Amino acid sequence: MSLSLQMLGTGNAFAKNYFNNNGLLLADDYTLLIDCGITAPLAMHTIGKSFRDVNATLITHIHADHVGGLEELALTLKHVYGKTMRLHLPETLVEPLWNNTLKGGLYQKDAVASLTDIFEVKPMKPGITYKLAPSLTLEIIHTPHIPGKDSYSLLINNEIFYSADMTFQPDLLIRLVREHGIRMILHDCQLGGSGVVHTTLEELMSLPEDVRRIIKLMHYSDEQPQFVGLTGEMEFIDQHVIYKL
Ligand SMILES: Nc1ccn([C@@H]2O[C@@H]3COP(=O)(O)O[C@H]3[C@H]2O)c(=O)n1
Ligand SMILES: [Zn+2]
Numbered sequence: 618m619s620l621s622l623q624m625l626g627t628g629n630a631f632a633k634n635y636f637n638n639n640g641l642l643l644a645d646d647y648t649l650l651i652d653c654g655i656t657a658p659l660a661m662h663t664i665g666k667s668f669r670d671v672n673a674t675l676i677t678h679i680h681a682d683h684v685g686g687l688e689e690l691a692l693t694l695k696h697v698y699g700k701t702m703r704l705h706l707p708e709t710l711v712e713p714l715w716n717n718t719l720k721g722g723l724y725q726k727d728a729v730a731s732l733t734d735i736f737e738v739k740p741m742k743p744g745i746t747y748k749l750a751p752s753l754t755l756e757i758i759h760t761p762h763i764p765g766k767d768s769y770s771l772l773i774n775n776e777i778f779y780s781a782d783m784t785f786q787p788d789l790l791i792r793l794v795r796e797h798g799i800r801m802i803l804h805d806c807q808l809g810g811s812g813v814v815h816t817t818l819e820e821l822m823s824l825p826e827d828v829r830r831i832i833k834l835m836h837y838s839d840e841q842p843q844f845v846g847l848t849g850e851m852e853f854i855d856q857h858v859i860y861k862l
């Protein structure tokens with residue numbers, strides 16, 4: 618079994634030197650796109666891949682750096698390739714993703730009136746393990762981000778935690794490592810300021826050493842080069858590099 622991750626981008630919502638924090642999870646010959654932000658179509662083009670190469674897409678929450686590329690993805694697949702993308706997403710996001718984000722661009726009278734008319738929708742509930750492919754299972758965990766906006770982190774194969782955008786949750790992280798045996802944490806990382814809607818580097822640095830040791834940092838600002846070497850045991854992941862997980 619082979620599991621790898623290639624981030625399309627590792628930048629935060631306002632980064633200009635990095636694409637949006639979206640990733641390709643490669644489980645043997647199966648490819649899952651984790652989030653599809655505004656920059657995802659260009660990032661895919663940059664690494665020489667097409668949305669046709671993706672078996673399914675998963676959405677963590679509704680911010681443009683995570684869903685802004687879905688209109689282009691859906692329209693390209695439908696009108697250029699005659700295909701439909703399988704879309705895994707928390708059930709609470711199905712209605713707002715259509716009504717608040719995608720309807721404006723994708724609605725077509727008598728043809729496309731809901732998310733299910735343009736995607737193969739697979740709603741998910743927290744606490745249930747979903748088998749997406751022979752060597753890939755996924756569970757969603759509701760994690761805090763913006764008040765009133767649902768956001769969900771991921772448990773991959775019951776051994777890797779992939780954070781959505783989230784505020785600092787030390788108890789969850791410590792429990793995942795010490796009780797659940799998680800062996801890797803991919804975490805969003807705000808390099809400066811206070812962690813109002815994201816987790817800051819300073820907060821992650823305050824975690825115990827056994828937790829820090831397995832953390833990889835993503836979703837960072839353009840200031841990232843100034844912080845290389847200043848993150849303790851935690852390493853930044855770079856966009857487009859394929860990491861064996
Ligand atoms: N209350 C909020 C809401 C949003 N934001 C910024 O907007 C960005 C949206 O994408 P993100 O990646 O979640 O990061 C958010 C904050 O930078 C913020 O800083 N404070
Ligand atoms: Zn984001």
Ligand SMILES: [Zn+2]
Pocket residue numbers: 678680762782
């Ligand atoms: Zn967000």
